[in-house]
Amino acid sequence: MIDIHDYDIQCIEHEILWKYDKSPCDYPDCDCLLSLRKDMINNRILVNQEEILPDIIAFNDALTVALRELYDRAHRIWDSIKDNADFKDAEIEAKCYLSYDYPKLHPVQGKDRQDLWNALCDTGWNGVYEQGLSLMTLSLPEDNFSFEDFVGLDEKDNNWNEGLDRELTKDLHLTSAFHNTFEHLKFAITDFIYVREFETEINIEIRKSV
Numbered sequence: 001m002i003d004i005h006d007y008d009i010q011c012i013e014h015e016i017l018w019k020y021d022k023s024p025c026d027y028p029d030c031d032c033l034l035s036l037r038k039d040m041i042n043n044r045i046l047v048n049q050e051e052i053l054p055d056i057i058a059f060n061d062a063l064t065v066a067l068r069e070l071y072d073r074a075h076r077i078w079d080s081i082k083d084n085a086d087f088k089d090a091e092i093e094a095k096c097y098l099s100y101d102y103p104k105l106h107p108v109q110g111k112d113r114q115d116l117w118n119a120l121c122d123t124g125w126n127g128v129y130e131q132g133l134s135l136m137t138l139s140l141p142e143d144n145f146s147f148e149d150f151v152g153l154d155e156k157d158n159n160w161n162e163g164l165d166r167e168l169t170k171d172l173h174l175t176s177a178f179h180n181t182f183e184h185l186k187f188a189i190t191d192f193i194y195v196r197e198f199e200t201e202i203n204i205e206i207r208k209s210v
Contacts, residue, residue: 006044012037013116020119030125034186041188049165055105055193056169060178063096063133064151066198067177070096071138071147074202078140081204089207092140095132096177096200097121098187103194117191126186132201133185135176152176 016033045052074094081087102117123130131137136150148154152175160179161169181192 009037009040012040013112016119017112017115020122020125021115031127031186034120034125038186038188041190045188045190046164049168052189052193053168056164056174056189057172059193059195060172060174062196063177063181063198064175066096066200067134067151067175068147070094070200070202071150073200074138074140077202077204082141087204087206091142091205091207092202093205094138094140094200094202096134096198097129097132098192098195098199099197100199101197103196105194105196106190107194108190120187120191129185133177133181133198135180135184152179 012033016030016037019030019033049056071094074092078092081090098121100121102114106113119125121129134150135152137143138150143150146154152158152160153173159170159172160174160176161172162179163183164174181187182189
């Protein structure tokens with residue numbers, strides 16, 4: 001596991017904290033710092049993936065539950081407004097994010113961890129994260145697909161384990177949201193696999209001609 005005293009990573013995190021504290025979201029090129037930190041941590045951690053396998057599984061399970069709840073709630077809201085004339089041109093957009101709080105299960109704890117977490121989760125720095133954890137956005141009524149399609153498990157043998165040890169993770173059925181978080185967002189794998197709580201956002205937009 002990554003030691004909080006790992007000098008290289010500590011230097012990068014200090015730079016992230018300094019820049020973020022100085023002027024949040026005012027550095028569009030600072031995602032490079034997040035990418036560098038992610039690569040440094042992943043290169044160390046993924047050498048011994050079996051050590052974090054239980055947390056990979058637990059995170060994927062917890063995320064799947066959160067996405068199921070989001071999917072169901074978004075459809076309930078849509079069903080309740082779709083026949084209302086006031087919502088004739090309405091569209092619902094549903095997103096899921098990591099908890100706003102630094103993971104309590106993370107083996108590295110410290111007084112600056114919440115500040116670092118705020119930087120990692122800031123969509124001004126971590127741009128793709130603005131759309132949430134899902135690889136596919138959920139917009140109703142446009143996206144009329146099943147939950148299995150939404151999480152990329154529409155076939156029994158689907159397993160979004162690119163970048164991981166294929167043999168070790170072959171039976172996990174990792175979702176497309178796991179893949180998106182691991183591959184396309186700026187989080188190191190040890191940032192998110194200890195998360196068990198999530199934030200969801202459902203917005204209703206009404207288009208009206210003036």
